[in-house]
Amino acid sequence: MKVPVVGMLYPIFLGLAIHSASVNAQSFDESAYQDRQLQYIEEGVSSTNDTAVVLQAYTGDELNWEALNKNLDVLRNGGKKNSDFTLTRLIRILFFRPEIKDELFAALDGYQFWFKEGGTGDHVFASENHMIMYTSAQYLLQEKYGAFEDDRTYKRLKRYLEVKNQYGFYEFYSPVYYPYTLSALLNLVDFSEDAEIRELATGAAQRLLQDILLVTNDQGILFSAAGRSNDGYRRNGSGGNINRIIYLLTGLGKESVRTPSPAGVMLATSGLEITDEIFKYFGKDLNMNYSVGHSLGDAKNDIYADFPREERVPFYWSQGAYFHPDVAADTAWFVSKYQLEGYEGLKAFDQFLGLSEAAAPAAAKAGAVFSRSSVLSGANFSMYKDGGVMMHSIQNYWGGRQGYQQTPWIATTGTQSVWAKVGDGNSTMQNDHHPKIKQVNNVAVIQYNPYPAIELFHSGGSNVALQWPEGFEEEKRSGNWKFGKEDDGYIAVRYPCGNGDSNTVSCDWNEQTWVVIMGSEERYGSFEAFSQKVLNEVSYDADWEWHGSFWKGTLKYVYDSDVKFDGTDISLTW
Structure with a gap:
């Protein structure tokens, strides 16, 4: 696979027409951004919000152990469903405050970071945001402490980051999941000792922030066509987790976006370089068509072709390709190997579960109106923005x-x-x-x-x-x-x-x-x-x-x- 030039590859624009409106144009003010980071930290550090512990860890203030233990409880006994959201936050706290190591490692006793034969439980490892949260956490713990070692982790992480730099994100413009993907990337940017991983994570994070501002209007409101979203974000583009990111970058948003949130505390305490390129499409009147992503064929034949089968399949799933006819046999094999019948991450495709590797492709073709359209790739967009x-x-x-x-x-x-x-x-x-x-x-x-x-x-x-x-x-x-x-x-x-x-x-x-x-x-x-x-x-x-x-x-x-x-x-x- 060709390794991309980090931080320079952005969506391919077709028939591009970008009209700048000087009255609306926004440019990045680094000093103002840093002031907002400091203000966000100062106003939120004394909050009893569970996420404010990150701010306390960053400033050196006394940790709110009641809130910290609530976070740790999510990881105990193998971890609750979606515990990787909390794990990502605790990794950041650990690197700011190493004295919590014993408590964190005790909570992680028996914790799973990846698929395990007969023991995956409720962990959803393979959607794009979950993959980077689990994998980045395990990698940083391996790199820093030699713990939870798995020789597959580095290879998986590196390929993930290369793909995001070259092609963008499968869960395109997701107001729900972009903030969590960003949080994991910021941990790598700020704490990885490997220069190549830091550089790749930086490029991916910068690209994700550019994505966010592309679909944000001049009031700091985000409404977008998206790979994964829900009705709440379609109705309200102003008060979510992602709006804390928009506020820190631009200063726009209502008062509530200054309060601690899972993504807000991560960006406020990060040293990620914010470049003018991130603001390339923000504060401008736009009228353009463009494409992002790659085909499922490219994923199978090129991008992940050199990976063993047990590593390829989760990457297909991260692209939304679960029972597409081209990967149905791989999915059936993987489901059998890891005993995933009834698995939470596949509940939308329960009609295909239990099929043999030989039978799965034919069934997927017969049910093509359901099996193909979960794939998130190769999307062509049109954007019109006028203030x-x-x-x-x-x-x-x-x-x-x-x-x-x-x-x-x-x-x-x-x-x-x-x-x-x-x-x-x-x-x-x-x-x-x-x-x-x-x-x-x-x-x-x-x-x-x-x-x-x-x-x-x-x-x-x-x-x-x-x-x-x-x-x-x-x-x-x-x-x-x-x-x-x-x-x-x-x-x-x-x-x-x-x-x-x-x-x-x-x-x-x-x-x-x-x-x-x-x-x-x-x-x-x-x-x-x-x-x-x-x-x-x-x-x-x-x-x-x-x-x-x-x-x-x-x-x-x-x-x-x-x-x-x-x-x-x-x-x-x-």
């Missing part, structure tokens, strides 16, 4: 197939978000099926058309429900259009069917086309002028049509949507 107004979407991503925590599109006028939810939206399968999207400039055409198997498996699987917030200053509805205004930002959404007066406009058609248009006072004048322009000038048509030539053998019956507005002409076929 606080922002729309972000994944283009042509697993259309009609099962959704697994991905957010295919979302729009915001500043602090209010608009998006769509398909089906019951439980915690594992956030959308029963994905749309096909084409976003050009400030206009997005979004088609929903589930595969027949989706309809059979999910009761009412076609139902698409627009999520419309209650916080708009002004609203308007006309025909099949809904309009919302917040400050100087506007949004218009055309829904194909349903009750437009509801904040959850639900449409149950098998094929349906939604249109989203973003606007601002600077571009369109008043809210009334924007809404009238949309109503008067949008050309819209969506129907089944014959395309191609019978004589040339290219004739197809396709679902076609054509939308024109303000110089933007979009044609999208299914």
Whole structure:
């Protein structure tokens, strides 16, 4: 595998158009950043919050042993589910305050850092954020103390970091998991004795921070199309763990983001170099298409091909490739070897568990609408950002197939978000099926058309429900259009069917086309002028049509949507 140049490789931009707005442009002020770090530490060090122990360890203050023991309890007796979140924090405390070593090592007695035949338990090792938390912790303990040694750890860690530098993150733009991935990277940046590991971790951390600011608007609000997210972050882009990161970097955010959080205490106490490159796409008006990631084929044939099978499979899983037909045999072999029937990390694929290595690929092909779309790779994005107004979407991503925590599109006028939810939206399968999207400039055409198997498996699987917030200053509805205004930002959404007066406009058609248009006072004048322009000038048509030539053998019956507005002409076929 080619080793990347650290810290210099960022998303590949296609058809790139970046428009800088000098009035909004943000540049990095190192002195102000350091002041915010100090203020964050000073205001949070006396907190009884369990995460504030990190700040106490950093400053040399007396440790809150009640809070510290709560952290240690999470690791005891083999560790609770998701205990790696806490482990990452305790590693940082240990390196600031080595006197806790005996207590930490006692709590880690019998703890697992990786898959073990017959004994994995509830640990979820192989998603991207979990992999770096477990692996970085074990590596640092090996490097510093010669403890919990495993000769696979260094190789796994190095390859993980190389891939992030070269291709970016599989859990792209995840407001839920990016902060935890960052926390593990910061431990490596600040404490690893190996210069190459430090350099690779630095590049990965800087790239992750650039990702965060790319999908953050000029109010410090983050709403993004994402590889892994949930409804809470889709509705609220201002008060989460990730907003502490945004606050420390930019100074933006409400008062609550100055309080200790799992990621905030890590970045506040880190010596990671914050570069101008991290701010490359922040505070600017953007209109661009770009790609990140790599294919599953590249993962199998190149990136992880030199690793033994028991190491390759978790990397496939970290990419979301669990029972994709191309890796189903590997997964079946791994499940059998490590006795993972009933394993928490595979609960979304329980219908495939127990299959033999020979039978798994055929079953995965038969269930392709469910088995393929968990893969997080090779995503093409469109971003439109105009001050606080922002729309972000994944283009042509697993259309009609099962959704697994991905957010295919979302729009915001500043602090209010608009998006769509398909089906019951439980915690594992956030959308029963994905749309096909084409976003050009400030206009997005979004088609929903589930595969027949989706309809059979999910009761009412076609139902698409627009999520419309209650916080708009002004609203308007006309025909099949809904309009919302917040400050100087506007949004218009055309829904194909349903009750437009509801904040959850639900449409149950098998094929349906939604249109989203973003606007601002600077571009369109008043809210009334924007809404009238949309109503008067949008050309819209969506129907089944014959395309191609019978004589040339290219004739197809396709679902076609054509939308024109303000110089933007979009044609999208299914």
